[in-house]
Amino acid sequence: MSGQSKILAFVDIETTGLSPASCEMIELGILLYEYDEQLQTLTELDRYNGFEVPTYPIYPHITRITGITNEMVEGQRFNDEKVIELFKQADGIIAHNASFDRSFLLKRYSFLQDLKWHCSMRSVKWKEYGFVNKKLTTLLDAHGISREHAHRAMDDIEATAFLLQKTNPEGNMYLTEVLKKAMGKPKSVVKR
Structure with a gap:
């Protein structure tokens, strides 16, 4: 791989609520792409999408938002081995509202x-x-990009990747803007 290529993990999760302290992930999607900076292209390398049954039943309002039902997650567990394998290949992670997913x-x-x-x-x-x-x-909507299911991990990831390949008013891919700014370490893991 050339020095101008990166492996990027696009990620999205669906959860039982907004607080990581009291809520759980119920869907996890990862799309692994190779990004060639010179040609400004994304090439899909691998993907994972899975469900996990939470400790408590999914509330009806979460099902209304995501379309994920208790029946869909029954008996399901994330494939941690596959998830770790994908993430370990990545040079970076991209998510829309990444602080939530992280x-x-x-x-x-x-x-x-x-x-x-x-x-x-x-x-x-x-x-x-x-x-x-x-x-x-x-x-x-503004870019004319459709997706089958809003608030479903893989649909949101694919749509985000497609969006980031569009160009800003200066003629640069949105993805180049995203890669210029990395988030800081979470406060709980900042080493002093």
């Missing part, structure tokens, strides 16, 4: 604190470019 993922896969995290929601000057907000649905 807060849940670090509880289970603490080694992810050592990877560069990039946020496609906060690293692009979406509002300066004239978008009403930074929500994924808003940005996808």
Whole structure:
């Protein structure tokens, strides 16, 4: 692999709620891409999508948002071996609202604190470019990108990757903007 290529793990999770202290992941999606900076291309290398049954039943309002039912997750567990294999290949991780995904993922896969995290929601000057907000649905609609299911891990990841290959008003791929800004270490793991 040339020095101008990177392996990027695009990730998205669905959860039983907003707090990583009291809520759990119920869906995890990872798309591993090779990014060739010179040609500005993404090539899919591998993918994983899985469910996990939470400790407590999924609340109806979460099912309304995600479409994930208790029946879908019954008896399911994430394939940790596959998840770790994919993440260990990555030079960096990209997620839309990455601080949310990272807060849940670090509880289970603490080694992810050592990877560069990039946020496609906060690293692009979406509002300066004239978008009403930074929500994924808003940005996808504005770029004419459709997805089968909103708030489903793999659909959101594929749509995010497609969005980031579009160009900003300066003619650069949004992805180049995202990769220029890595998130800082989470406060709980900052070494003093």
